[in-house]
Amino acid sequence: MARLLDWFARHARDLPWRKTRDPYAIWVSEVMLQQTQVKTVVPYWERWMRALPTMRALAKASPRKIHKLWEGLGYYTRVRNLQRAARIIVRQHGGRFPEEFAEILALPGVGRYTAGAICSIAFHQPAPVLDGNVIRVLTRLFGIAGDPRETETNALLWRLAERFVTEAANGTPRSTRRATQREVRSPQSAVRSSSPGANCSHLNQSLMELGAVVCTPRRPNCRACPVAAQCVAFRTGRVGEFPAAKPRPAATVRRFAAFVVECDGRFLVRRRPAGGVNAHLWEWPNVEIGNGGADLGTLAQTVLGAKPKALDALCTIRHSITRYRITLEAHVVALGRNRRGPPPAGRWVTPAGLERLPFASAHGKIRQRLLATSGKPREDDDGTSRTE
Ligand code: SF4
Numbered sequence: 001m002a003r004l005l006d007w008f009a010r011h012a013r014d015l016p017w018r019k020t021r022d023p024y025a026i027w028v029s030e031v032m033l034q035q036t037q038v039k040t041v042v043p044y045w046e047r048w049m050r051a052l053p054t055m056r057a058l059a060k061a062s063p064r065k066i067h068k069l070w071e072g073l074g075y076y077t078r079v080r081n082l083q084r085a086a087r088i089i090v091r092q093h094g095g096r097f098p099e100e101f102a103e104i105l106a107l108p109g110v111g112r113y114t115a116g117a118i119c120s121i122a123f124h125q126p127a128p129v130l131d132g133n134v135i136r137v138l139t140r141l142f143g144i145a146g147d148p149r150e151t152e153t154n155a156l157l158w159r160l161a162e163r164f165v166t167e168a169a170n171g172t173p174r175s176t177r178r179a180t181q182r183e184v185r186s187p188q189s190a191v192r193s194s195s196p197g198a199n200c201s202h203l204n205q206s207l208m209e210l211g212a213v214v215c216t217p218r219r220p221n222c223r224a225c226p227v228a229a230q231c232v233a234f235r236t237g238r239v240g241e242f243p244a245a246k247p248r249p250a251a252t253v254r255r256f257a258a259f260v261v262e263c264d265g266r267f268l269v270r271r272r273p274a275g276g277v278n279a280h281l282w283e284w285p286n287v288e289i290g291n292g293g294a295d296l297g298t299l300a301q302t303v304l305g306a307k308p309k310a311l312d313a314l315c316t317i318r319h320s321i322t323r324y325r326i327t328l329e330a331h332v333v334a335l336g337r338n339r340r341g342p343p344p345a346g347r348w349v350t351p352a353g354l355e356r357l358p359f360a361s362a363h364g365k366i367r368q369r370l371l372a373t374s375g376k377p378r379e380d381d382d383g384t385s386r387t388e
Pocket of ligand 1: 137140141214215216220221222225226227228229231232233234239
């Protein structure tokens with residue numbers, strides 16, 4: 001453990017959330033980091049902390065603001081749960097982040113990992129963490145062959161993680177002092193100054209860091225690993241065997257057509273309904289078209305309620321979400337001026353207004369392409385006019 005902490009003291013990445021022990025800031029970083037890479041999260045976290053620096057600011061923020069700040073990170077249930085939890089903390093705890101593990105675990109969107117990360121990093125409590133990085137390190141270090149998702153192996157891994165962090169707690173005076181916005185100069189200096197060297201925050205972070213930068217899924221850098229001498233997988237030449245994994249289910253391919261309709265300098269967009277995928281985010285009118293040939297004119301008429309005069313390909317966006325491989329084909333549509341029937345449902349928005357709305361990821365890429373080809377938006381008004 002001492003080697004691991006010493007390695008962390010010398011090699012920890014200088015990440016902005018490591019310079020604070022504010023539980024709110026640490027919580028936001030942990031939620032953003034779920035399913036998302038560190039280098040992607042850094043600018044999002046910095047922007048979020050400037051816009052919503054406190055629990056009360058998050059609790060009061062409009063849905064549009066929190067979705068806009070999260071736009072592009074995906075898995076938007078996370079941001080809605082953050083706000084639900086912030087409102088509970090303001091209502092039940094006066095805006096102070098609770099320190100009890102059970103109270104933190106009871107918050108919306110908080111699981112055992114996130115509660116453990118907050119308790120250990122912000123409050124220096126001996127709460128274990130077990131994410132993909134820690135699982136990889138522990139299964140290799142101890143040569144654990146079972147599938148980490150199976151109950152028995154998973155429980156064993158949690159016990160090991162708990163043992164590590166408990167030993168760390170016993171190796172250094174435990175501090176439960178509430179940290180506010182107290183800054184430390186750097187993670188390295190913070191670790192070095194926590195004599196005699198071990199504590200819960202740095203132990204948990206060192207396990208996660210080792211998995212992220214040294215004990216990587218492919219081609220781990222065992223020569224640079226501080227625990228190589230103790231590592232069962234390395235000593236027995238079986239690093240590639242751990243962690244055991246079930247084959248992933250086959251990906252499902254889906255194909256959609258999206259329609260970009262302009263009228264008098266405004267574009268037609270829709271907000272996704274509550275309760276579904278990407279709820280509350282904005283998108284272009286679209287329809288799933290399957291893999292066979294599809295008559296785009298007929299599809300556009302079905303979606304927009306009017307037969308298009310012209311259809312021009314704009315771009316094709318490919319993206320993956322969970323097991324879906326999605327292709328979104330965007331077309332610019334010209335509708336006839338003398339069309340009959342009700343206007344298509346949605347909101348007509350100027351280019352400047354489009355930039356202010358939080359879009360679902362793939363649809364945001366269509367917006368980028370559209371604005372790049374049509375020039376910068378004009379900041380002429382609030383950008384929207386409702387027809388729904
Ligand atoms: Fe991972 Fe290699 Fe270190 Fe073992 S020696 S913990 S496999 S990096």
